[in-house]
Amino acid sequence: MEMTGNAALVTGAGSGLGAATAEALAAAGMRVVAMDLNAEGLAALAARCGATPVAGDVASEADVASALEAAAGLGPLRLAVNCAGIAPAGRVVGRGGPHDLALFEKTLRVNLLGTFNVLRLAAQRMQALPVTAPDGERGVIVNTASIAAEDGQVGQCAYAASKAGVVGLTLPAARELAKTGIRVVTIAPGLFETPMLAGLPEAAQAAIRALPPFPARLGRPEEFARLVMAICTNPLLNGTTLRLDSALRLPP
Template identity: 50%
Template sequence: MDIAGRVAIVTGGASGLGRATVEHFVSAGAKVAIFDLNEAAGHAMVVELGADRCAFYAVDVASEESVATAIDEVVASWGALHIACNYAGIAIGSKTLGKQGPHLLGDFKKVLDINLVGTFNVCRLAAEQMAKNSPINDDGGRGVIINTASVAAYEGQIGQVAYSASKGGVVGMTLPMARELAAYGIRVNTIVPGLIHTPLFEGLGEEVYRSLEATVVYPQRLGKTAEIAKLAAYLVDNDYMNGECVRMDGAIRMQPR
């Protein structure tokens, strides 16, 4: 599917991986709706990228009403929805049992509610709109969904039990969702990032930052958000990519700590 002329939504689009993808898609000729809770950053991006190509919606991905309302507004404004990229997510560091006692159940549920349930919530409602599109290529394609997991889905570290469970769920639903949506001409793939240089890393000391880089096989550095955005664009562009979870991690394999 050609990105140019298409309509996309990007959750978590006001920072990090989402922001890089919004910028890439806009530069490629798409109209992009940013779904995020950071209103200041989202509105600033619209000013920067242009209101003719970019719009911001304050969206809680775990809320059915919030997502449904925003998607309806996107379609009302731009006429269709072709691409949905899910980056919104959180992480809470806590062990199943630690010095402070057992993992707080509320924290565990919160991580799954945003990372897994929120992702599915956007997928199902976006797919409903994509299915209404007329086919846009010879394969009968109507839409593309790109979710985001993490290498923690496969090699979760100590303290990542909730995060790993949520991202493992995203990996697990990729193939069945692709199979279910095939009848509508909607492809589903998942990006599985390793250590990507997002704002989360800015507060780390030089020693910690360098030690993280040293765990990557090659190239021995943190990944760039623009590299994730390029992968997202590739997954949109290549019509034979479907039902795949694509690691982008410099060949890293996470250790227990």
């Protein structure tokens, strides 16, 4: 996929993986619209790389449509990257009773429904673009799952279920959109240095940092961004989920 002069939407771009991805795409010549509910983070990102900030909720049709319209105003929309997500913890039955049903629903809404919302609306716009690539490619959609989709830990039922849903929609979406030259690929990150991790207690952070086999460290957001770039430039990557995890398999 040609990057220079084309537009991209990156969700969850106010921090972490999304911010690193937006910066890498902007550096590669893409015209980036960065979407997040974190307006302060978006402003800082815009100052660093010139991305166009759009505050919004990925699970809102109107908000995503507005962000895509902004991206299309900058150039042909060839790329959408779904990085928005939340990771609350809760046991099926904890000391206070059964898992909060509203929290489970919210997790699915942001992580799964939000991902699909961006995917469907971005694909609709991409289908109307002219073909420019030799293989007839019109665009690429990159989703973010998690290794928890396969290795979900105790307390991760909501999060793991939402990310397993993202993995599950990848192949059927890619198969359907193949006829119009749109690729769909999902990345399943392991443990990364993100604000989500920084919010955990120190003891929990120390235990997490000791888990990856090799490299024996947490991933860096720029390494996630590099995989997004590789997906964009390699047309054979389609309909699959790529683990980015230092050979880590989460313990129970």
